[in-house]
Amino acid sequence: MAEMTPMMKQYLEMKDRNPDSILFFRLGDFYEMFFDDAKLASRELDLTLTTRDRSKPPEERTPMCGVPYHSCDSYIARLIAKGYKVAICEQTEDPTTAKGLVDRDIVRVITPGTVMSASMLEEGKNNFLCAVYADSAAIGLCLCDLSTGEVFGTSFPTGEEARSHLENELGRFHPTEAVLSDGAYHLDGLTDFLRDKLDCMCENGGEGRFRYDAALPLVQKQFRAGLESIPEGDRAAVQAAGGLLTYLYETQKTDLSHIAAFSYYTTGQFMELDLTARQTLELTGTMRSKEKKGSLLWVLDRTKTAMGGRLLRGWIERPLLSPVQIGRRQQAVSDLYEDIITREELAMTLKEVTDLERLIGRVVYGSAGGRDLVALANGLGKLPRIRELLEGCSSALLQSLRGELDDLPEVRELLQRALVDEPPFSVREGKFIREGYSPEVDRLWNVINHGAELVADLETRTKEQTGIKNMKVRYNKVFGYYIEVAKSQTGLVPQDWVRKQTTVNAERYISQELKELEHTILSAQDQVTALEYQLFCELKDTVCAHVAQVQSSAAAVAQVDVLTSFAAVAAANGYCMPLVDNSSVLQITEGRHPVVEKVLKGTPFVPNDTHMDSGDDLCAIITGPNMAGKSTYMRQVALIVLMAQMGSFVPAQSAHIGIVDRVFTRIGASDDLSAGASTFMVEMTEVAQLLKNATKKSLLILDEIGRGTSTYDGMAIARAVLEYCADQKRLGCKTLFATHYHELTVLEGEIPGVKNYNIAAKKRGNDLIFLRKIVRGGADQSYGIEVAKLAGVPDRVIKRARAILEELEAGGGVQAAAPRPAEEGQVSLMDLGGQTVLQKLRMTDVNILSPIEALNLLAELKQDLQES
Ligand SMILES: Nc1ncnc2c1ncn2[C@@H]1O[C@H](COP(=O)(O)OP(=O)(O)OP(=O)(O)O)[C@@H](O)[C@H]1O
Ligand SMILES: [Mg+2]
The missing domain is CATH 1.10.1420.10 (MutS, DNA mismatch repair protein; Chain A, domain 3)
Known part of the structure; x- marks a missing residue:
């Protein structure tokens, strides 16, 4: 690298200023990348890695790869999607007139949160960049969609709740990129949350960008409206906004005056929902695939x-x-x-x-x-x-x-008058100004399109003026346009024509008029593109105003x-307009699940009523067989409440919704068996969170709490949680509580405000019929084995499960220890020396085993036997 070319020096200097971005370095019609950037881009974009200096020994060659400038968008989009930043370095002077090395500069840095091109943005979705500032007093948050100019800001005083508020807000806006002050960057777990849960790119923006004395003037200068709503003394919100603006200025280097209105909001303005609730209620995407189809958004x-x-x-x-x-x-x-x-x-x-x-x-x-x-x-x-x-x-x-x-109307009229209906893609090549808008543009186009005619005109005119019959206007590469006069008539040639060449039969001349025409024709193209561009800029300025x-x-x-x-x-x-007020009533007649009713094929959705209040009907314990519709019912209630508070009509015959401040959900492990017991910790963390943050005006959806651990522990936790929720002196908030622990139904009567419900199913012969109707009272049976059968568990296993269940139910304990003769087609426990199996069975208490657990246990026992 001893003798580096001046251009390479220029490159390295740019790269030095943008070490964390891939540098797209403009060279003619290409953006080139060098060194590590080239290696990385060639790998990520499947580009061929080449080199500039083949003459040197291989180890001294500079790796390089490039993309054509006119199709760079798709390459940039792919890099951004993979979480890289791209710095665009352009030639800032015209290479045809530049003396020596062309000036270059970084014109912008493209990052996930600052993409502008339509191809990188999703139409119906905002793309937010966020900045978070945190110190010992408060956390400030600012979010900006650069493509639409929207800006939101808020702050929370530091304390136990600040973190959950912050995460809830981040979950709500789902930023693609975050710039954090040093203090925020080191908040425990914040970057993990952003990266893992929201798939958001994080950057430590240091403290300098967020300094109050620097932030305030920036904020005051940038925003035309909305600053008055920032409360006196709320420095954190201003600091976050300042940090955000600084980052934008550093990366964008262009006019950002469309970012003008600052929307300050407080957490009390909107219903707060945490990420879990948003995801489990499938508000904008499904749990499994995150797709819009199947979500509430999809229906609405x-x-x-x-x-x-x-x-x-x-x-x-x-x-x-x-x-x-x-x-x-x-x-x-x-x-x-x-x-x-x-x-x-x-x-x-x-x-x-x-x-x-x-x-x-x-x-x-x-x-x-x-x-x-x-x-x-x-x-x-x-x-x-x-x-x-x-x-x-x-x-x-x-x-x-x-x-x-x-x-x-004036702007619109101007644009319509000035521009053709379908302008070409680029504004640098003209052909977009409508005829009649600018006489000069029209004249130039006329020249370009009718050059030949103009020459012919000139020829006719000249003939008449000079009386030379034997002349022609011609063109060649050496002289351009010239007039050729036959030798016999050169006497008639005017004085001011300049002779250029003599041939055998003729003389060639140039006249002043022809020279001008030539210039007009040859330069018209350049002029018209320049002029059209200038007119475009003027139109743009008018619009900008x-x-x-x-x-x-x-x-x-x-x-x-x-x-x-x-x-x-x-x-x-067939939705109805709900009555929404500040009461504590939650009354739904014939409510339906907005999404499930749309996806059910063949069978009609069975509507259900809901009545809850802050007194006798505070908590509902919902039991019923697997597949009965417990989870569907609870989500339906939550979604109806959310829809009502959005201002939408709701899927019900009538509804009366007292405002709910937050909806919390805890959807049990059974809904995600693949994650299994390892999620128990997560489950309990979420339970802890919701018990801490819920208020009397909240709505809790607890679906099979305690499912992820041993039966006793699980039931104990479930019961304790329910008691806590129902207790007016503690939480006392509306709770829908689905469980397979039928033992919990005794709580009705023991705790005021708790009522039992079940979703009925009927057995007809060996078939199970789901009625889908919620009725008062606890369920008598779980029908887990029937559901297992429906799901296609092999007959042998089902048969055996029935036998075990019978034994368990009959004995009130485990009687299976006694050796029995093996039945035909059935595995004998003793034959296979199932000591561990017996041990396990002995430890099992039938009374607290739900059918699904019985089934799981059975599968486990089988496994043990096979291994022994
Ligand atoms: N009201 C209803 N009308 C018609 N179909 C329904 C209704 N409710 C639920 N279903 C159907 O039943 C299926 C199972 O419902 P859901 O998952 O709510 O059962 P569950 O009682 O929670 O079962 P598990 O105890 O196994 O979690 C739903 O996917 C839906 O297809
Ligand atoms: Mg369920």
Whole structure:
């Protein structure tokens, strides 16, 4: 590396400044990578690794690989998806005019939280970058979607609850990248949570970026609105916002004025849900595959715009707590629900509204092209029709949204006049300015398209003026355009023509006029592309001056879209408008599970009632056979509550929902047997969390608590938890408690507020019929063996399980110790020397064994026998 080229020096200097990014170094039509970056990129992107200096011995060669500049997006997207950052280094001066080494600079660093190109973003999903600041007094959190310009901020005083608040908020926004202050980076387990649970890239941003005295002026300068709602003295929120802005400035190096409104919120504004509840209730993705299909979002999403799609997610992630706000949404949904024509016309119009939010983001950011401006104008063009449709709606919310819809007629008209309907992809090659907008552009295009005619014109004109009959205008590479005059007529040639060449029969000349025409024709292309680009920049600036209006119109469209979607879903699925208030009632008549009812094939969904309150009906113990529908029922109640608090209608005949401050879920190990007993620790951690954080206004969904450990321990824990929840002096909050520990049904009568329910099933012959109806009282049997049979467990095992169960039930203990003659087709315990088996059976208490456990035990015993 002794004699390094100047370009390599330049490269290494750039790389030095961005050690943690892969450097895309622009060389002509390629982005090149060198050294370790090249090795890494060639591996990750399947690119061929080459070298620049083949003349040197192999160990001195510089590894290198590259991607074409025009198709770099897909390569960058792949690197970002794999968790890398990419620094883009461009040539900052024109290489044709540069003297010596071309100037280069990093124009931006692309990171997971700051991607802008449409191909790297999901339409109906926000992409958040977050910053967390933490010190001994408070934790500050700020989130920003660079593509839409939305910014949210909040803070929590340090204390036991701060961490769970923080994680809940992070789980809600699901950022793809986090910049943490040094203090936050070292918060116990925070980076693990972000990386493992949210798949979020984490970076220690140090303390400097987050200093209050530096943060405050940045925040004040960047945000036009919303700062007044940050409470006096809330330094942590400002510091987080400052850290976030600093990071954006360092990586983006461009106009970020679309990030202008700061939304400060407090944790008391929205229902708080932890990651577990979000995931187990399958709000936006299923547990298993994380897909949208099968989630609540999937059922509720009939939004037509990308903005509406994102907002719906937001509303699902942030149910409200204020009956007044919920009422406003409900009224709007109700208007649209009643008026089918308006609703459908709205849906049709909304379908054509483009993603105004991200379009304006790209315009300001500087990555928009002609197509984006046209799309923006087209989208704005639909707003008058939406205003017209909303005119007849009485809801106060719809009327105020209608007032927000500004279609910016002048801007729109300007864009439509200036740009062709379908501009080409690049703004650097012209051909997007509409004819008639700029006389100069038209003239230049005329020259380019009609060069030959102009030459012919000139020829005719010259002939007439000079009287030379035998002349022709011609073109060759050496002289360009010239006039050829036959020798016989050279006498007529005007004085000011310049003779260029003599041939056998003719003389060749250039006239001033021809010279000018030549220049016009040859330079028209360059001129027109430059001029069109300049006009594009002017249009862009005009649009930029209206960022705020476009953003608030976009926000209004998003709301109209979600409300229309709620109404459409309600109408299609037979939902009702719930009564939501501050009472402590939870009353649902004929409630259904919004997702399960959609996926059931063949069989109808059986609706069920729910009645809970803060008195006699505080806790419901739900028993019933496996597969009866316990889990479905409990989730259904939780989802109906959530939907009601989003402002949506709910799948029920009628519902009265007293505001719930939080929903907690603990879904037992039985729902995820593959994770098995090893999850017991997780289960208990979650139980601990929810018991600590729940309030009297919370709703708990406890599905088979204690399932992951030995029967006695499990039942003891289950009982203790239930007692704690039901006790008005302790927690006293609404609890749905599904269990296979039938022994727990004795608690009704012992503890006030606890009631037994079961989901009935009937045995007809050897078949089990699920009635799906929830009724008062405890279940008498578990029918675990029947369910095992349904599931296709081999007959032999089933038969044997029945026998064991009978023995167990008859004996009240284990009687299997006595040797018995082997029956035909049945394994004899003694024959196989099943000492361990006997030992295990002796230790088993039938009374506390659920059928599934009996089955598991049986499988285990069999295993023991086979091994012996
Ligand atoms: N109300 C209902 N109407 C129709 N089908 C239902 C209803 N409730 C549940 N089901 C069907 O029964 C299946 C099993 O329900 P679920 O998982 O809730 O049972 P479970 O009682 O929790 O069983 P386990 O004790 O094994 O956990 C569901 O996947 C669904 O297909
Ligand atoms: Mg269940």
